Amino acid sequence: xxxxxxxxxxxxxxxxxxxxxxxxxxxxxxxxxxxxxxxxxxxxxxxxxxxxxxxxxxxxxxxxxxxxxxxxxxxxxxxxxxxxxxxxxxxxxxxxxxxxxxxxxxxxxxxxxxxxxxxxxxxxxxxxxxxxxxxxxxxxxxxxxxxxxxxxxxxxxxxxxxxxxxxxxxxxxxxxxxxxxxxxxxxxxxxxxxxxxxxxxxxxxxxxxxxxxxxxxxxxxxxxxxxxxxxxxxxxxxxxxxxxxxxxxxxxxxxxxxxxxxxxxxxxxxxxxxxxxxxxxxxxxxxxxxxxxxxxxxxxxxxxxxxxxxxxxxxxxxxxxxxxxxxxxxxxxxxxxxxxxxxxxxxxxxxxxxxxxxxxxxxxxxxxxxxxxxxxxxxxxxxxxxxxxxxxxxxxxxxxxxxxxxxxxxxxxxxxxxxxxxxxxxxxxxxxxxxxxxxxxxxxxxxxxxxxxxxxxxxxxxxxxxxxxxxxxxxxxxxxxxxxxxxxxxxxxxxxxxxxxxxxxxxxxxxxxxxxxxxxxxxxxxxxxxxxxxxxxxxxxxxxxxxxxxxxxxxxxxxxxxxxxxxxxxxxxxxxxxxxxxxxxxxxxxxxxxxxxxxxxxxxxxxxxxxxxxxxxxxxxxxxxxxxxxxxxxxxxxxxxxxxxxxxxxxxxxxxxxxxxxxxxxxxxxxxxxxxxxxxxxxxxxxxxxxxxxxxxxxxxxxxxxxxxxxxxxxxxxxxxxxxxxxxxxxxxxxxxxxxxxxxxxxxxxxxxxxxxxxxxxxxxxxxxxxxxxxxx
Amino acid sequence: xxxxxxxxxxxxxxxxxxxxxxxxxxxxxxxxxxxxxxxxxxxxxxxxxxxxxxxxxxxxxxxxxxxxxxxxxxxxxxxxxxxxxxxxxxxxxxxxxxxxxxxxxxxxxxxxxxxxxxxxxx
Numbered sequence: 054x055x056x057x058x059x060x061x062x063x064x065x066x067x068x069x070x071x072x073x074x075x076x077x078x079x080x081x082x083x084x085x086x087x088x089x090x091x092x093x094x095x096x097x098x099x100x101x102x103x104x105x106x107x108x109x110x111x112x113x114x115x116x117x118x119x120x121x122x123x124x125x126x127x128x129x130x131x132x133x134x135x136x137x138x139x140x141x142x143x144x145x146x147x148x149x150x151x152x153x154x155x156x157x158x159x160x161x162x163x164x165x166x167x168x169x170x171x172x173x174x175x176x177x178x179x180x181x182x183x184x185x186x187x188x189x190x191x192x193x194x195x196x197x198x199x200x201x202x203x204x205x206x207x208x209x210x211x212x213x214x215x216x217x218x219x220x221x222x223x224x225x226x227x228x229x230x231x232x233x234x235x236x237x238x239x240x241x242x243x244x245x246x247x248x249x250x251x252x253x254x255x256x257x258x259x260x261x262x263x264x265x266x267x268x269x270x271x272x273x274x275x276x277x278x279x280x281x282x283x284x285x286x287x288x289x290x291x292x293x294x295x296x297x298x299x300x301x302x303x304x305x306x307x308x309x310x311x312x313x314x315x316x317x318x319x320x321x322x323x324x325x326x327x328x329x330x331x332x333x334x335x336x337x338x339x340x341x342x343x344x345x346x347x348x349x350x351x352x353x354x355x356x357x358x359x360x361x362x363x364x365x366x367x368x369x370x371x372x373x374x375x376x377x378x379x380x381x382x383x384x385x386x387x388x389x390x391x392x393x394x395x396x397x398x399x400x401x402x403x404x405x406x407x408x409x410x411x412x413x414x415x416x417x418x419x420x421x422x423x424x425x426x427x428x429x430x431x432x433x434x435x436x437x438x439x440x441x442x443x444x445x446x447x448x449x450x451x452x453x454x455x456x457x458x459x460x461x462x463x464x465x466x467x468x469x470x471x472x473x474x475x476x477x478x479x480x481x482x483x484x485x486x487x488x489x490x491x492x493x494x495x496x497x498x499x500x501x502x503x504x505x506x507x508x509x510x511x512x513x514x515x516x517x518x519x520x521x522x523x524x525x526x527x528x529x530x531x532x533x534x535x536x537x538x539x540x541x542x543x544x545x546x547x548x549x550x551x552x553x554x555x556x557x558x559x560x561x562x563x564x565x566x567x568x569x570x571x572x573x574x575x576x577x578x579x580x581x582x583x584x585x586x587x588x589x590x591x592x593x594x595x596x597x598x599x600x601x602x603x604x605x606x607x608x609x610x611x612x613x614x615x616x617x618x619x620x621x622x623x624x625x626x627x628x629x630x631x632x633x634x635x636x637x638x639x640x641x642x643x644x645x646x647x648x649x650x651x652x653x654x655x656x657x658x659x660x661x662x663x664x665x666x667x668x669x670x671x672x673x674x675x676x677x678x679x680x681x682x683x684x685x686x687x688x689x690x691x692x693x694x695x696x697x698x699x700x701x702x703x704x705x706x707x708x709x710x711x712x713x714x715x716x717x718x719x720x721x722x723x724x725x726x727x728x729x730x731x732x733x734x735x736x737x738x739x740x741x742x743x744x745x746x747x748x749x750x751x752x753x754x755x756x757x758x759x760x761x762x763x764x765x766x767x768x769x770x771x772x773x774x775x776x777x778x779x780x781x782x783x784x785x786x787x788x789x790x791x792x793x794x795x796x797x798x799x800x801x802x803x804x805x806x807x808x809x810x811x812x813x814x815x816x817x818x819x820x821x822x823x824x825x826x827x828x829x830x
Numbered sequence: 831x832x833x834x835x836x837x838x839x840x841x842x843x844x845x846x847x848x849x850x851x852x853x854x855x856x857x858x859x860x861x862x863x864x865x866x867x868x869x870x871x872x873x874x875x876x877x878x879x880x881x882x883x884x885x886x887x888x889x890x891x892x893x894x895x896x897x898x899x900x901x902x903x904x905x906x907x908x909x910x911x912x913x914x915x916x917x918x919x920x921x922x923x924x925x926x927x928x929x930x931x932x933x934x935x936x937x938x939x940x941x942x943x944x945x946x947x948x949x950x951x952x
Contacts, residue, residue, distance in 0.1 A: 110855075111844070111846070111847055112844065113844070113855065113858065113859045115855065147852045148852075149852070181850075290912065290916060296909070296912065297909065297912075297913065297916075300906055300909045304906075336908060336911060336912055337912050339908055340906060340908035340909040340911070340912050343906060343908050343909075344906050344909065347906075375875065375876065375877035375878075376877045376878050376879060376907070376908065376911065377908070378877070379877045379879055380879075380907060380908060410873075410875055410876070411875070411876045411877050412876070413876075413877060413879065413880070413881065414877065
């Protein structure tokens with residue numbers, strides 16, 4: 054059999070392959086040759102064959118048949134054999150193959166070998182792929198070697214010890230005595246690995262951490278020597294002496310100084326020194342500065358140092374290098390909660406980063422900008438953010454739009470500004486806006502009574518321009534339905550009033566119904582809007598015609614509505630005016646159920662259809678009828694507690710289940726707890742009772758609790774026990790929420806609280822995500 | 831902590847790979863292809879750090895060769911960036927001209943040995 058080809062030849066041959074298939078063929082041929090060579094137990098060429106096998110393994114081809122051969126090589130006496138054998142073991146074997154245990158004895162012998170290079174090989178392998186059994190067996194040997202004075206070996210042993218500790222944490226105690234004089238080494242390699250070992254020990258055990266705190270002065274001294282020492286060719290990287298070691302030491306200092314005042318104080322000087330003396334012209338210097346900043350932020354440093362750190366980050370932001378800007382933005386995001394004012398100073402630079410070309414930088418800048426928005430800078434920031442929303446990629450638009458809405462709600466300087474901002478978002482990023490924002494917007498518009506005329510006018514103009522953005526269209530059609538009379542009468546204080554006739558308005562709405570761009574939800578909105586206009590406009594016949602056309606529509610939802618509306622026209626024409634008022638009242642009702650955008654309008658409608666059965670005069674009965682049969686898809690809002698009780702009876706008795714209560718909201722003295730029950734017989738319904746308590750000294754009056762859930766859920770809010778939360782926890786307000794979760798998805802809820810406290814109105818939004826899993830499974 | 835080191839050429843072929851965490855052979859090819867696709871599609875003026883699944887990638891281009899290092903979240907990206915350059919300089923000194931792929935491949939064993947030294951920063 055001719056001598057097997059050398060690795061070089063193999064590589065050259067494979068490189069000549071032009072297609073994947075050709076390469077595969079060559080490799081298979083070579084594998085066959087190697088296999089037969091292994092079978093012949095050829096000692097001379099085993100090393101060469103295994104090397105080739107390892108190369109093929111790296112390219113992605115299976116090489117498991119070489120595992121035993123690696124073991125044979127390790128057992129051989131020649132260094133070249135051992136070297137390939139150990140390399141093979143590291144690449145091919147790991148603790149999942151039982152074969153690896155056979156290596157233990159070989160490694161043990163080699164750890165005590167006379168040549169340091171062989172010892173080094175064994176240590177490397179053990180430190181790379183040693184399983185917990187191997188580590189346990191050989192830990193004693195490793196510990197013995199830690200005391201050696203040979204620096205070549207010492208650094209390898211230390212690394213091996215790190216691996217042993219990772220695999221078998223209980224053995225950490227064993228290595229403790231050997232760490233005594235680890236830091237007094239001169240050799241940087243050993244120093245570096247020692248710091249790694251100390252870091253690993255401190256991270257894993259708080260006792261070790263406390264024990265090693267006394268090393269802080271020594272570490273500070275080593276770091277100082279590194280900075281102050283002159284040029285040393287061995288350790289120089291672009292003018293800085295051993296930056297990798299500096300970074301490691303800084304990281305260890307961070308771990309040691311966290312939460313401890315004394316250590317933090319001992320470090321203050323050296324951190325300031327590093328921060329000011331490090332040269333920043335090259336990336337190396339910046340890497341060290343970055344680590345320093347992270348350390349300053351984490352330990353209990355004095356405020357001067359913190360300001361220095363944030364200024365460094367600010368300088369990073371102005372740097373031309375993208376990497377450094379990215380790193381700065383990431384760190385600023387971490388610190389913005391704690392050092393808000395200091396970060397505010399760099400706001401303009403951060404806002405400039407929004408215009409950067411790099412995607413990661415833009416995302417970071419956006420998140421940071423939202424974190425920096427406050428009452429003072431809201432106008433300026435919003436301008437920039439809206440400009441960003443216009444020009445950014447689609448992946449950002451949803452997040453940016455939600456962020457803008459949240460910020461606007463919190464800090465809007467005036468209602469008009471708020472509505473303008475919302476309109477701007479809807480017109481630019483309308484299709485990316487989240488579904489639940491439509492009802493929120495509608496409620497916001499309803500609440501700003503004086504802006505109705507202005508709002509409806511602007512929305513109408515927007516509709517004329519563009520009907521493709523569904524959320525915009527939905528909000529606009531709702532508004533036109535509600536305030537169409539204001540639109541036609543042309544009263545508007547804020548803006549130049551436009552002259553619109555009833556027919557033009559109806560044209561637009563009919564256009565929506567017919568257009569291909571409208572989703573079924575939007576069509577529903579448009580139809581309802583047209584219907585509402587029947588009480589406000591005079592051209593009732595046209596509306597009647599439109600409505601009757603849709604009585605035979607294919608879309609079931611639309612058809613149902615149209616049929617019901619038709620019924621109103623035919624039989625209960627005299628009551629139609631009453632609905633005008635009732636619709637307004639329902640929406641402004643305190644006991645407002647915020648369902649998904651689609652269902653909200655339908656709720657009002659199905660309530661209205663009950664009217665013929667009851668007396669139209671008694672508006673309260675309208676909503677609390679016993680005759681209402683609750684079909685799951687049309688949940689009904691109930692007002693008086695008694696009617697609510699009967700409704701509960703209709704749905705069966707409740708059975709308590711062992712779901713733990715949770716606190717959903719706790720801020721400014723107002724605490725809201727949720728307790729859970731399961732409704733029988735329908736296990737998909739979770740009944741949540743909220744208990745609102747007030748620990749401040751003044752009562753909270755006009756307390757309103759509202760909730761919204763994602764579209765796959767349905768929510769029913771029953772009436773609260775009262776709307777005054779007495780002070781000093783003297784009593785609680787309870788309210789029952791029923792959530793239907795047919796798809797058993799994770800329950801999330803957004804709650805809105807409004808109340809009057811000490812004379813001023815308070816409003817707050819919160820997201821509740823910490824529902825116990827049993828409540829929605 | 832470093833999870834893996836890859837050296838890939840422009841066509842996406844792996845020239846050198848070293849994993850510091852056990853990864854199935856079958857998953858390696860998919861992982862390498864995905865990572866490389868991520869890095870190769872980035873333009874010159876974008877930053878060298880990419881967030882990929884639950885760890886970060888630091889990549890650096892040297893002529894036709896891309897060196898990609900996968901690191902955990904807690905690692906200092908700038909320092910790893912510097913390390914990659916250091917690695918390349920060492921290879922350069924040892925084999926005199928890293929760009930020449932032949933040399934890298936022919937002395938592949940020595941390369942793996944140098945990779946071993948990266949354990950320092952594992």
